[in-house]
Amino acid sequence: MVIDIDQYPQQPKHNFEDFFKNYEDSPNHFKYREEIQSAALRKKFHVDVLFEDILSYDPPLAELLREAPEETLREGIEAFKDLLKFYSGGKIDEELDYFIRIKTDNNSNEVNLRKLRAAHIDKLVYIYGILIRASQIVPQITVAYFECPVCQQVTKVDQIENVLIVPKQCSNCKNKAGFIVTSKDSKFIDWQSIQIQELPEELTPGRVPYSIKGILTHDLVDKARPGDRVKITGIFKTFVNENSRGRKSTLFTPYLKILSIEGRNAEDEELNISPEDEKEFRRLAAKPNIQDLIAKSIAPSILGMEHLKMAAALSLFGGVRKEMKDGSARRGDIHILFVGDPGTGKSIHGAEKVYIGYPTQNSLQWNCEAIGDFVDNLMNKNKVSIISNDDTEILKLDKNSRFHTASIDPNTLKTKRTKILELSRHNSNNLIKITTKSGRKILTTPDHSFSTILNGRLEVLTGDQLNENSYLPVARKLDLNGFQQIDFADMSENIPEGDLVSIETIRLQNSLIESNQISKMEAYENANITHGTFKKYSEELDTLPEGDWIRTKYDTSWFPRKIELTKEFGRIIGFYLAEGNSEKTTIRITNTDEDIVNIIYEDFQKIFQKATIIKNGCILCQSTVHQWFKHNFGTGAVNKKLPFTFITTPKEFRKGILSAYFSGDGWIEEKSATVNALTKSEDLATSLLDLLASFGIFASVHVKEIKKGQYKGNHYYQITITSSELFKFANLIGFTSSKKQKDLEKFVETWVNRKHYQSNDMIPNFGTLIKDVVNDLELVGKRGSWERSFKGELRGKSQRQRVGRMYLQNKVQTLKELYDINYKKYTDELNRLEYLANSDIFWDKIATIEPVKGNFKVYDIGTTDGHFIVANGNLIVHNSQILKQCAHISPQAIYTSGKGSSAAGLTAAVVRENDAAGLSLEAGALVLADGGNAIIDEFDKMDNRDRVAIHEAMEQQTVSVAKAGIIATLRARTSIIAAANPKMGRYSIHDTPTENINLSPPILSRFDLIFVVRDEPNATFDNEMADFILDLNTTGGMVDTGTTSDPLIPGETLQKYIKYARNKFSPKLSPEARKVIKDFYVDLRKINQNDKNSAVAVVARNLEGYIRIAEAYAKMALRNVITKEDAEKARKLANKSLEDTSIDPITGKLDADRILTGISTASRQINSYLDAIKKKIDANGGKPIDEEEFITDFEFSNEIERSKIEAFLAKLKEEGAILSPTQGKIIITPDSKSKKK
Structure with a gap:
């Protein structure tokens, strides 16, 4: 919307006052008036205002606020203070500061940080x-x-x-x-x-x-x-x-x-997973090898290393965070470390119509068209970009594409526009036809997703899960924001230019002749008429209509080229649709009401400057206008129609159409309290529903059969407006007929004072929301008291799980007042009830579900919020390389180096500012990645400050800072996928992980899995690697390591899949899985239990890690139960990690101390042997000692098996720590020292 400067409010304060007092976010709910009244009661000094509310109520004020916010807000604050003073009884503290907090719910208002420019200054x-x-x-x-x-x-x-x-x-x-x-x-x-x-x-x-x-x-x-x-x-x-x-x-x-x-918080981010995505996820999850397929898709450009890819995938999915009764928590995030040598690395039938917003330069041009036509057209233009998946064709739209459709916000339940992300089509021979109580119909596949209401929230069910007790959402209001309004009808749109004669052209050519600028023959040719006709018109110029009027070469009557879409023209079209027809060259509208006939005549005269009143009607004779009406609106009762583009026309024009149509074919029925209208055309009936929805008026449509008379057996469609929608109709539309309008006003006046049961517009399946709110209020009252009666009334509604919308709106207001009186904060349940009461959704109960057989082409569109609205009724349907790949695929990740990319490093830091604040707290990578993944290369290069803080971050998942007077604890619920390099360039199996990597045992022990990647010669693998790298470079990276039957999962799909799994699934151990993991842990602990000096293979911390890994395996398959197979896979991967890091090369056995302490148990024993031998040699005057005597003494004093002592002595000889100068004698080498391995 572009607003001229001269349209800006001259006194913004008055505009704000008007906005605060009169803005309605739903009928009779004055949002800001009530908020300011509440602020006065609570002594609040600010009011929160949505920018979209100002924009919808007073666009010039919104534009002024955008362009000159400081000056405009000062005026707004004065208005706020005046109202606050009024509601406070005339007293407020003038010394205090008052504020208007401008907020927005519309992300389209967002300016990317990178795109802030000089043009935005002071905006x-x-x-x-x-x-x-x-x-x-x-x-x-x-x-x-x-x-x-x-x-x-x-x-x-x-x-x-x-x-x-x-x-x-x-x-x-x-x-x-x-x-x-x-x-x-x-x-x-x-x-x-x-x-x-x-x-x-x-x-x-x-x-x-x-x-x-x-x-x-x-x-x-x-x-x-x-x-x-x-x-x-x-x-x-x-x-x-x-x-x-x-x-x-x-x-x-x-x-x-x-x-x-x-x-x-990251956990509060919207999931933005469409029903189509969910369907695809379920399809993927059903594959028996889904975990392997995900792992292969992590880094397809790396050959092999499947266990590394699997470990990375498990970290991306994560385990389950557990909150303990004592307030502590067990992390669910899985930490992975790679240590490597250098260089290792649904659908609906195609005839169903949808709203499509086509991008124009500054807005959208909305149209209503068959989904099949829209999808086929775009796919035909982008054939090379189509992705084939089995029998389904998918077209992902470019990120810069601006195609939109109508949708619903699943949180606020308000209609909105949404961006189209992808299209799909496939064949189906099995459809279902769903018909609702209000007469809406949709033809869809049984597996297409629909939103319904359960426990007060949108839930997704497939078509074959629905039944006659299910409710489907229908958009009661159609708000296509940002559309390009159509202000004129072009009567010449279907006439070839060579057939047109224009009065303006004749006047121009005549003046050129008079000024001798062209010849008469040129003028006749330019005017597209003969010499005689031109001469006649030249003599009668003063009698011809003023403005751009035209006619065809073969007609003699004039008509305007463009007609402004006014209320008068809307009335002509409305009466034509109700009671008109086109015959030969004439438009005829019949009506027995003399007042209506006169209105039609006057409207014809005003627009076309001609018309004739006949008995019971009025006619307009003009061949081209007749053809235009016939083309756009049809003729004959069964063929009447209304172009969808009329929904983006001026409000008064649309009002004129509806008011006239209901005056012609409509009536009031007092007994049922309804306004009704009839038509024989199904297309027209559904178009009228759309037109009513553009005013926020919901109507139903039902097929009726004529029971007797000459038209017996014929069908017609009855449009019915009832309940609160009738009041909207009276306020916003009304009747053109003065008689019907008086009857309507009289009916509304008497009806509004009656108590009546609302049986149509109901809110169903709201669960325990009302009960929870009432319980939270703790209403107490004696028998017969208002409180007791109020609680009983609401309890009954809660049991029935059906409540009228108007009733709920009133009760929500009462509940909010009770909260205000008791100074209680509104609960989420109360806010949810308010959303339901004031939503843009009509909950339409399913009447019938019928199977339909045949061969059909079916289509789907994927949107940013997972929903789109089916037109003609507005039903809503729910639509290192490994490290870098992890950062790319993770829904939320930070890729950084151990050295850190800022002063805060990996954790957090206190930094000095240049301004008066002095010191600031800056978040590091682990804090910024809260709720996601921190992908850290060169993990061993982190600075000393981070080495101290990272213990807390990895286990307690917080980062605490206490420095220079700043004391804070920041969240760091982050999975770490890290890579480190060996100290000496190559990893030595004889050294412990601590000796290989510049990381302390406490840090290493917090990793759930550690893998060593070694570059070892292997002829077979080296040949495969060479071919793989050559193929990559030859094909430009298009190497697919998936099989034909199971292609790799695209990165964007996998990213969504991970986000979905992390948010939706919290797997628990099955008895079988529990046994596998328990047996694995206990068996490892048993390995050396008979030897008191032997190493411990694993500790309890390892057990927690195994459980997290098993949970992640289950999440990868979208399961809430950990199966035996998941546990077995977790055991296998954990074994591989233990083999890489915890096997002692001296004993060949698992030793947890290699990671926990940095010194293996065997190394400590070797040191004890060397110390004992040294003591014996010292006691022997430095001379060699008898080996057999030493073994006997050591066996007796340390209770160690003789064979183990002999093995250790052999190992010491092998390493050169001791020598045998003569048979049976041993001595320590001169440079031998105690070794710690």
Whole structure:
């Protein structure tokens, strides 16, 4: 919407007052009036306002707010204060600061941080990013009182700049220096600076994240902490840079003056998984080898290493976080470490119509067309991009594509537009036809997803899961925001230019002849008429119609080329659809009401300057106009229609159509309290439903059969408006017929005062929402009291699970008032009830479900929110290389180096700011990746500060900071997938992991799986690797390591699949899986239990890791139960990790101490042997000792088997630690020292 400057409000305060008092987010619910009344009651000093609400109510005010937010908000705050004063009984504290917090729910208002430009300076902007740094909260002076040191005169100075403004001189004694701020009289506010950065998952690879500073004041400080994702509305501001000498630069530094901030954790992010995605996920999960397929899809450009890919995949899916009764938690995140040598690495029938928003330069041109036509057209234009999957063809639209369709917000239940992401089509010989109580119909496959309502929330069921007790959502309101409005009807659109004669052309050619600029023959040719006709018109120019009127060459009557879509033209079309027809060259509209006939006549005269009144009607004789009406609206009762483009026409025009149609073919039925209309055309009936929906009016349509008379057996369609929708019709549309309008007004006046049961517009299946709210209020009352009666009334509704919408709206308002009186915060359940009561959804019960056999082409469209609305009734249907690949595939990940990419490193840090805040807390990679994955290369290169803090981050999943007065605990619920390099370049199997990697035992012990990747010669594998790399380079990377039957999962699909699995599944151990894991752990513990000096193979921490791995295996298959097979796979992978890191090369047995302490049990024993031998040699005067005597003594004193002592001595000889200078004698080598391995 473009608004001229001269349309901006001249007195924004008055506009704000009007908005606050009169904005309705639902009928008779004055949202901001009630919020301000509540603010007055609660002594609140701010009001939260949605920008979209202002935009819908007062577009010029919204545009002014966007263009000049500071000045406009000052006016708005004055309006807020006036209303607050009014509702407070005339008293408010004028010394306090009052605010309007502008927020937005529409992501289309978002400005990408990277795209903030000079054009945005001093404009209102909305950004979404991650808070990476927050300063201390410090006081900022806004009103300063200065005391003169000479005469003690006090001077007040308002502080509007960042630099303190001091009086130039004392007004009393003229002193000019030494003024002292008196803090007790001055006014201070809270102030905090933050740094917001682009979301890591939205960052293009290779680009440095863009960030911007933001300023928080008053009650906004401390609203979010580092690591939180934040939605911010603010003003894009700048300040001038100065050098050390105070010289000002021409370059300015940008910042955000924040008006509102909302912190959101990663776990609160919307899932955005469509029903079609879910269907695909279920299909994938049903594959018996789904876990292997996912692992192969992680890094298809790497040959082999399947266990590494599987470990990475398991970390991406994660286990289940468990909250303990004592308040502690057990992490579900799986930590993986790779240590490697260098160089190792649904559908609906095609005839069903949908709303399609085609992109234009600045808006969308909406159309209603068959889904099959839309999908086929785009697929035919993009054949090379079609993906074939079995018998299904899929076309993923480019990310810059701007095709939209109508949808529903699953959270607020409001209609909206949504972006189309992909299209699909396939053949089916099995469909079902669903018909609802209101007469809506849809033809779909049995497995297509539908949203229904269960426990007050949208739930997804497939068509074959629905039954006659199910409810389907119907959009009661059609709001196609951002459309390009059609303001004129072009009567010449189907006429060849060579057949047109124009009055304007004749006038122009005549003037050119008179000024001798062209010849008469040229003028006749340009005017497209003969010499005689031109001469006749030239003589009668004053009698011809003014403006751009035309006719065809073969006709003599004129008509306007373009007709403005006014109420009058709408009435003509409405009466034509109800009671008109086209015959030869004439449009005929019949009606016995003389007043209506006169209205039709006057409208014809105003637009076409001709018409004739006949008995019981009016006619217009004009061949071309007749053809235009016949083409656009049909003729004959059965063939009448209404172009969908009329839904994007001016409101008054649409009102004219409906008002006239219902005046012609409509009536009021007092007994049933309905307004009705009839038509024989099914197309027209559904189009009228759409047109009513554009006013937010819901109507039903039912097929009726004529029982007697000459038309017996024929069918017609009855449109019915009932209940609260009837009042909307009376207020927004009404009848053109004065008689029917009076009857309607009289009926509404009497009906509104009656108590009547609402039987049509019901909210079903709301679960325990009402019960929970009533229980939370703890209403107590004696028998017969209002409270007791109120509770009983609501309890009955809760048991029946059906409640009228108007009834629920009233009760929600009462409940909110009770919460306000008791100073209680509205619960999620109450908010959900309010969403249901004020939603844009009519819950339509299914009447019949019928199977339909045949050969059909069926289609689907995938959208950003998983839903789209079927038109003609508005039914809503629910539609290192491994590390880098993990970062790409993870729904939320940060890829970084152990060295860190910022001062905060991997955990967090206190950094010094240049501004008054002094010190700030900055989040590191593990905090910024909260709720996702931290992919860390060169993990062994982290600095010492991170080495200390990372123990807490990996186990307790928090990062604590206590430095320079800043004490904070930040969330770090992050899975780590890390890679490290051996200290000496190559990994030595004789050394422990600690000796190989520059990481301490406590850090290593927190990894669930550690794998060693060694570069060892292998002729077979080397040949395969060579061919694989050559193929990669030859085919440009298009090597598919999946099989023909199981192709690899595309990265985008896998990313969604992971997000879905992480959010939807919390697997628990089955008895069989429990036994496998328990036996595995116990068996490992038993390995050396008969030898008190032997190593412990595993510890309890390993057991917790095995459970997490098994949980991740189950998640990969979208299961909530861990099967025996999952546990077996977890055991196998854990064994591989143990083999890589925990087998002692001396004993060949598992030894947990190699990781837990960095020293193997065998190494400690070797040291004890060397010490014992040294003591014996020292006692023998430094001479060699008898080997047999030593074995006997050591066996007796240490209770160790003789064979083990002999084996250790043989190992010491092999390593050169001891020598046998003569047979049966041993001595320590001169340079031998105790070894710790």
